[in-house]
Amino acid sequence: MAVKAVILDVDGTLMDTNYLHTEAWWRAFEEVGQRAPRAAIHKEVGKGSDLLVPEFVEGEEAQGKVSDLHGEQYMAMQEYGLPLPGAKELVAALVERGYGVWFATSAEPQELEHHMQLLEAEGRIQGVVSSGDVENSKPAPDLFQEALDRAGVAADEAVAVGDSIWDVQAAKAANIRTIGVLSGGAYDEEALKVAGAVAVYDNCAALLESGFPEEE
Structure with a gap:
């Protein structure tokens, strides 16, 4: 789909x-x-x-x-705390190509304001789901399930991207296909794939170059 x-x-x-x-x-x-x-x-x-x-x-x-x-x-x-390579470009490209873009984050509101500004995402993405919006935080699936619900899409109509095994486990538990990136520094390709990532890239720049999300 x-x-x-x-x-x-x-x-x-x-x-x-x-x-x-x-x-x-x-x-x-x-x-x-x-x-x-x-x-x-x-x-x-x-x-x-x-x-x-x-x-x-x-x-x-x-x-x-x-x-x-x-x-x-x-x-x-x-x-x-600055945008990682390709992050702004990935967000912009996804929005321009008509995808509904959602952030699923444990960031506090004051942190999120800073992130949104530097990523030039304010008013462009469809929305943000934070840990304060759900009962259980990552690695429970609540954040990703809430994003699906707000977006009005089924799990097989979405794809998630995260850098930690907690992101991957949470998205997988919501039945969302998940891509891993190594830019967070804590986990290698094997760990992310064991957690459930279907593919792993160095960072958002490499992900964007791959043709994501049509091709990974």
Whole structure:
């Protein structure tokens, strides 16, 4: 069936922000006295914070603090989060070719505003689904299912793109064909394919050159 909607992850897929989030989480964990290796944190970026935090922080009080601390730390570094190669061009090309483009992201509203501006996506894409719009965050399928519902398309009329196994698992659970990109830095081609990606590209630039979404 022909593709009508393209659902894009943001952090690590369109925006070079995964390492900023990793550092922000590391600093937040430090502030509550619970140090974690940055490499381990990086692997968890892409999950909802409700699932990420308990992987590294014990105690309800500390867990309750770290999300706010992460937000403060990340916002101080946000200016360094820039579009990844081909990201703006991919979004523009998909819109111009008549596809419904949706962002499915765990980004906070203030982060999303920054991303939308730099990606030149405001007023161009059909919409954004964030973790605040659904009951369960990635790797649950809720974000992608909500995007399908809002777009008014069936799963086989959509394709998703993400950089982490959490993106791929979530989209696959919603029965959406999913493409992986390596631009987030945490996962290699094999890991993304094991998670369920049908193809993997270096970044959005390579994906656009492939003829996506007609050909991958």
